Amino acid sequence: MLNRKNMNLTIKNDIACNTVDKNKTSIKIPDECKNEFIKAMKIGYYKEFYKQGLITAEQLEQLIAMQDKTVHSAA
Numbered sequence: 001m002l003n004r005k006n007m008n009l010t011i012k013n014d015i016a017c018n019t020v021d022k023n024k025t026s027i028k029i030p031d032e033c034k035n036e037f038i039k040a041m042k043i044g045y046y047k048e049f050y051k052q053g054l055i056t057a058e059q060l061e062q063l064i065a066m067q068d069k070t071v072h073s074a075a
Contacts, residue, residue, distance in 0.1 A: 039067045043063075043064055
């Protein structure tokens with residue numbers, strides 16, 4: 001439950017965050033990290049497809065093996 005004291009703290013924190021955000025520079029994620037993340041997500045989807053019976057164990061293995069290739073796009 002928010003009372004007047006908590007409300008003031010929230011407003012002050014929001015103001016402080018907004019001023020800090022304006023001074024921050026953008027963060028760039030390296031392509032290698034992006035590729036590893038995409039690879040992990042795809043493997044997770046493939047495993048879920050297998051658990052649901054949508055693909056066979058052989059298909060799962062093939063899809064995972066394909067992920068060792070370099071990912072060039074998020075699509």
